[in-house]
Amino acid sequence: MAVGIFDSGLGGLTVLDAVQKRLPDQVFVYLGDNAHAPYGVREADDVHDLTRAGVERLWKAGCDLVVLACNTASAAALRRMQESGLPEGKRVLGVFVPLIEALTERQWGDNSPPREVAVKHVALFATPATVSSRAFQRELAFRAIGVDVEAQACGGVVDAIEEGDMILAEALVRSHVDALKRKMPKPQAAILGCTHYPLMEDAFKAALGPDVQVYSQAEIVAESLADYLGRHPEMAGPGQIPMCLTTGDPKTVSDRATQFMRRKIEFHEA
Ligand code: DGL
Numbered sequence: 001m002a003v004g005i006f007d008s009g010l011g012g013l014t015v016l017d018a019v020q021k022r023l024p025d026q027v028f029v030y031l032g033d034n035a036h037a038p039y040g041v042r043e044a045d046d047v048h049d050l051t052r053a054g055v056e057r058l059w060k061a062g063c064d065l066v067v068l069a070c071n072t073a074s075a076a077a078l079r080r081m082q083e084s085g086l087p088e089g090k091r092v093l094g095v096f097v098p099l100i101e102a103l104t105e106r107q108w109g110d111n112s113p114p115r116e117v118a119v120k121h122v123a124l125f126a127t128p129a130t131v132s133s134r135a136f137q138r139e140l141a142f143r144a145i146g147v148d149v150e151a152q153a154c155g156g157v158v159d160a161i162e163e164g165d166m167i168l169a170e171a172l173v174r175s176h177v178d179a180l181k182r183k184m185p186k187p188q189a190a191i192l193g194c195t196h197y198p199l200m201e202d203a204f205k206a207a208l209g210p211d212v213q214v215y216s217q218a219e220i221v222a223e224s225l226a227d228y229l230g231r232h233p234e235m236a237g238p239g240q241i242p243m244c245l246t247t248g249d250p251k252t253v254s255d256r257a258t259q260f261m262r263r264k265i266e267f268h269e270a
Contacts, residue, residue, distance in 0.1 A: 002027040002239025003225070004058030004066035006051070009037035009162050010253070011196030012069030013261055015095070018218035019067075022226050027242045029061045031270055034248025038158040040127025040194070044076040047129060051077035054247075055092055057270055062239020065091045065232075067225060071193050071217075072127045075135035091235055095217050096139050098224035099191065103215060104143040108227050117144045119189045123180050123212070125204065126193035128153040136193060150184035152176050158196045164256050170203045177207035192216040199260055245270040 005016050009032045016030050033039075033054050039047050051073040058066045068074045074094030081092055101108060104117045124136055131153040140147060154176045160169035180187070190212050192198055198216045205214055229236060246253040246267040257265040 001236035002029050002061065002063045002242070003229075003236055004028075004055070004061065004063030005030045005069045006054045006058060006066055006073065007032055007068075007070040007195055008039040008050075008072065009034045009158070009196070009248075010257055010260060011158070011161070011194060011199070013257055013265070014195050014198040014216075014218045015067070015069035015221050017261060018222035019225055022219075022222035023229070026229070026236060027240060029058055029063050029239060029242065030244040031058050031061075032244070032246045032248070032253060032267070034162065034246045034253050036247065037162050038127065039070065039072040039076075040129045040158055041155070042129060044129065044133065047072055047076035048080055052081060055081070057245070059087070059090055059237075061243070061245070062237050062241075064089055064237035065093065065229075065235040067221065068092060068094045069195050069221070071095055071130045071136075071195065075130045075133040091232075093225070093228065095195065095221050096135060098220045099193075099215060099217050100136070100139045100143060101224075102220045103189065103191070104140070104147075106143060108224060114141065114143050114145045116146055119213075120147060121184060121186065121188045122147055122149045123184055123187035123190040123208075124149055124151040124193050125154050125176060125180070125190065125197060126151065127158060128155055130193055136191070148184075150180060150187070152180040152183075154194070154197070157200065158194065161196050161199055161260075162256070164259065166200075169200055173200050173203040174207050177204065187212055189213045189215060243268060
């Protein structure tokens with residue numbers, strides 16, 4: 001009964017942590033494509049091809065259902081993969097829709113017409129590829145009207161995190177928040193639209209100030225996965241062995257993961 005969790009690198013561990021807490025009996029197989037991170041500066045075709053290869057690796061590891069714990073992959077690859085047809089019995093879910101449903105006060109699968117919601121001014125922090133895809137705004141427009149979204153492409157943050165340079169990552173977060181505030185001085189809500197960013201949540205919150213509600217995806221995605229598996233229990237695939245796989249160097253990735261998540265995490269070669 002394994003479910004796959006995929007990210008370009010370490011960011012999806014924030015989602016893995018939350019889904020493990022929410023579903024303690026479920027087996028998860030994690031795959032970080034660290035050898036090719038960051039995805040956020042790549043062309044959409046490239047992100048699609050890498051994501052597809054990662055998902056296929058997780059299917060092979062006994063996961064019928066794979067969660068793309070990566071906004072960049074969700075934005076560039078998910079729709080295309082679904083439209084081109086998945087093999088029988090396989091499913092891929094993204095991280096965007098649950099977040100937008102939470103922001104727009106919707107229950108899962110509520111497909112009623114877009115309506116006014118409480119939040120009007122939203123700051124979106126994401127990778128350059130996610131921002132330029134406009135996938136967030138598109139999904140939001142299906143569900144809400146009158147929401148002003150200002151998107152800030154946070155170049156460099158994922159590279160700094162993957163390199164373990166948290167001082168640089170913090171400095172970059174401050175400068176990206178400043179840049180956003182010049183465009184939207186008083187956001188009501190901020191979306192950390194990259195699964196790496198919760199690792200910098202304190203820096204985002206400090207730079208944004210106490211009046212901004214910060215949405216991060218991990219718990220929202222965990223709740224939505226629990227709901228999905230409740231309705232589709234057959235989608236917990238045949239795999240039995242929890243593991244973390246990487247396309248990068250397992251030793252370096254294990255050390256970084258252990259440092260970030262403050263518990264021992266051991267990665268193996270994918
Ligand atoms: N963590 C990923 C995301 O949510 C991708 C970051 C990257 O590889 O640039 O967008």
